[in-house]
Amino acid sequence: MLPALITEIPGPRSLDLAARLSRVECRNTTFSSPDWPIFWERADGSNIWDADGNRFLDLTSAFGVATLGHGFTADSLRHQSASLLHAMGDVHPARLKVELCEKLSDLTFQRWTHKPGKTLLGNSGFEAVESALKTAVLATGKSGIAAFQGGYHGLGYGALLGNGIPWFREPFAPQLANVSTLLPYPRIHHESSIQSFREALANLNPATTAAILVEPIQGRGGIVVPHPSFLSELRAWCDAHHALLILDEIYTGLLRTGPLFACEHSAVVPDLICLGKALTGGFPLSACVGKSEIMDAWPTSNGEALHTSTFLGNPLGCAMAIHSLNLLSSPETATRASTTAAHLATALSSLHGLPFVHEIRGPGLMKGIELRHPNGQPAGNIVISLVTQLLKKGLILLPDGPLGDVIALTPPITITPEEIDHSTQLIASTLTQLA
Ligand SMILES: Cc1ncc(COP(=O)(O)O)c(C=O)c1O
Structure with missing residues (x-):
């Protein structure tokens, strides 16, 4: 399922929850800014719904946990x-x-x-x-x-x-x-x-x-x-x-x-x-x-x-x-994983040559896109902007690496080819806009 058209991220409920949380949770735990976070309400497969009813595609498997998609077990x-x-x-x-x-x-x-x-x-x-x-x-x-x-x-x-x-x-x-x-x-x-x-x-x-x-x-x-x-x-x-x-x-x-x-x-x-x-x-x-x-x-x-x-x-x-x-451990799941990984690799290869894209790496469904500035410096600031912009467009992604200059993609095995293509197009267009 592709994300619904989203107009306001984070929505009013997420903003209210962030304000309440900041009063009662250790301040080091949940990062909060005017653009971040959304609060999850429900999940199914690769889709997440937040407290405001917006639907997102989870390209992280929630820290690599939902490898089979959310809700499988x-x-x-x-x-x-x-x-x-x-x-x-x-x-x-x-x-x-x-x-x-x-x-x-x-x-x-x-x-x-x-x-x-x-x-x-x-x-x-x-x-x-x-x-x-x-x-x-x-x-x-x-x-x-x-x-x-x-x-x-x-x-x-x-x-x-x-x-x-x-x-x-x-x-x-x-x-x-x-x-x-x-x-x-x-x-x-x-x-x-x-x-x-x-x-x-x-x-x-x-x-x-x-x-x-x-x-x-x-x-x-x-x-x-x-x-x-x-x-x-x-x-x-x-x-x-x-x-x-x-x-x-x-x-x-x-x-x-x-x-x-x-x-x-x-x-x-x-x-x-x-x-x-x-x-x-x-x-x-x-x-x-x-x-x-x-x-x-x-x-x-x-x-x-x-x-x-x-x-x-x-x-x-x-x-x-x-x-x-x-x-x-079933052969069917292994086949599905390799088919999804092959599609992801092909889709991501279309990002080569786009602004900031220095390297696309990683096997299977564990991919990283490293961004650099034209002068060769790590582009952690661009990664943050990209991840924040993409959240507003319905994609959940994470920055990675000690310098925060890598976008990590670890989607569920069950993500569909259409969802991968849609995500890749959004990443490409947002990178171009940021340039
Ligand atoms: C390779 C590796 N080891 C250990 C951990 C820690 O796991 P947990 O956060 O469940 O304690 C992580 C978490 O990201 C990890 O990626």
């Missing part, structure tokens, strides 16, 4: 909510927790290595990362973490250790343990960054490094695609130095980049994989899945789990995740 939520809302996660768990852990094992390590994987469930994505970091300490007896400049793993204190975007990290640096090393991320076709990465990896201290934490493609860092041998080089380093390779596939996982997991582009098997976002299609549930022999570094529970939480293995989230994983 609502039936499983409704069905599950009729019988059980909450259980005692690490004491008397919901039956569905078993089924979800089995499914996660089947889709990851069982498929890759013919041996089961073991899972630690969490709520937000950053919790899966923190579970992985704790596992690395237990499995290796070391405490150092290597992560990447531009990397993003969520904002809990553990996950912040691997955060490579100074904006997020620096205000809290005094409370962060001095255990991380940030390596350069080797961008594809950028010889100097590939060389700096290799030098930094060669200098990484094997005696202290417990794990390398990495996104197979940087998401929040600006949809940055690495050199093709990147993950294999990390795998080799970890194998040689008794360190764990932790792949953060919270964004890239579950068909976002083409295959079910982005590591499958390079056939690299991690020691631990972190999943979240699209796992449920709209419920806070995450998972750290690891090789059994590594996860068994955790001691057997003696009745007091070393790592758990009140909502661990929540049955609503488990039901949605099982439903979502069944759909995401």
Whole structure:
């Protein structure tokens, strides 16, 4: 469905809600300006309706969560909510927790290595990362973490250790343990960054490094695609130095980049994989899945789990995740994802040569358009204007990258060719106007 003609964005209800929210929510949380935000009321597929009744196309899948489109797992939520809302996660768990852990094992390590994987469930994505970091300490007896400049793993204190975007990290640096090393991320076709990465990896201290934490493609860092041998080089380093390779596939996982997991582009098997976002299609549930022999570094529970939480293995989230994983792992969905991705790539290629367009990159349904000024400077200001103008025309998009100079497009698999073409035409005409 293409967006309805919109005359006033944000409308009066959204403006009123923004004013009320600013009085009662921490001021750092929701960005508010005369042009932003709209308040969501309802969603279906790629469409969002706001509190004023305007309809929008969501080209973000709401931070990569609604990979199958909004509302796809609502039936499983409704069905599950009729019988059980909450259980005692690490004491008397919901039956569905078993089924979800089995499914996660089947889709990851069982498929890759013919041996089961073991899972630690969490709520937000950053919790899966923190579970992985704790596992690395237990499995290796070391405490150092290597992560990447531009990397993003969520904002809990553990996950912040691997955060490579100074904006997020620096205000809290005094409370962060001095255990991380940030390596350069080797961008594809950028010889100097590939060389700096290799030098930094060669200098990484094997005696202290417990794990390398990495996104197979940087998401929040600006949809940055690495050199093709990147993950294999990390795998080799970890194998040689008794360190764990932790792949953060919270964004890239579950068909976002083409295959079910982005590591499958390079056939690299991690020691631990972190999943979240699209796992449920709209419920806070995450998972750290690891090789059994590594996860068994955790001691057997003696009745007091070393790592758990009140909502661990929540049955609503488990039901949605099982439903979502069944759909995401089906051949029909994979075909739909590749057809949609091919259409998106063709449509976006028509933007080459337009004002400010420096690079269009990213596999599958994880695309970034980097904008630069004619003098070569990053055009974060143009990205902001573009995203704001496009909101007024019915498109939901986000700026990305540490400099905000990338427009990220991570639409649902179910977006239609007409919706893609319409969006691309609006992006093109708005870029031309801004020039
Ligand atoms: C790669 C990656 N890891 C971790 C996270 C954190 O997930 P959450 O915000 O659910 O804690 C994100 C969120 O954007 C992410 O993109």
